[in-house]
Amino acid sequence: MKVLVTGNRGYIGTVLTPMLMDAGHTVEGLDSDLFERCTFEPGGAMPDVPTVVKDIRDVDVADLLGFDAVLHLAGLSNDPLGDYHPATTRAINFEATVHLAELAKLAGVGRFIFSSTCSRQPGTPAR
Template sequence: MKLLVTGGAGYVGSVVSRMLLDAGHEVVVLDDLRTGHAVAVPPEATFVRGSIHDAAQVITPEAGFDGVLHFAGLIAAGESMAKPELYWDDNVIGSLALLDAVRAAGVRRFVFSSTAAVYGNPTELPIRETAVKHPTSTYGATKLAFDLALTSEAFAHELAAVSLRYFNVAGAYLRPGCRSVSGTTRRPT
């Protein structure tokens, strides 16, 4: 499959890109490098430096993408309260531009990196997917806004879509065939 990974120079996007490549997929990474790092993009991926606002230049019918994994966006809840305009622009307007490009190109699969921040302060634990969504930050509100837009788009245009609402992401990816020794990763000899 040919897949586009937005935000593929960031922490989660770069690990997902690596895993997709290891599974035999063709990966194109779209990232503007505002918060990501070019060195994090796996060398086997095709890297396009650009904004999700301009995704239509990358996602065309001729490009032949089978799916999009959307990890691009701003993520600092505190900053989102001081500079909400940045978050509405990037996380909603940019994501809607991406979704428009997906629809126009006939891409049928979409994975969205949302957040558990859409739930705000939960009234019960564990938080279930059906819990009331009441974000307490602009960050959470922008992610919820796009969640809702994606749900509508999926319903109206038969797009297979999912929103991942995880909490704090941490860890490392150890590639198959490698082993960790004293905190370092080594290739087998």
């Protein structure tokens, strides 16, 4: 399958991408690259796949055309960050994610996998 991994340059994405490639899938990425230059060695050991450097809040349907599946990892991935700026977290993790799924459907993408732990909505009490 031709697969788009959002957040492919993050903790999970850098492991998932080679696993998908080893399984025979064609992988492309989309990531705003928040962790640019934070790899462990010069140049980093980042999986070498075509990547659109873009915020998921700015994605349009053209970014999703031709893919069989979207594996959606992009987002702000921990509760302290959500507490730090709840509105931004909501805009990325909730609103942009719903919009991305709607665009994927519009683009004819057959599968959409949302990986978030959804551990807590900003502003709700910790469990």
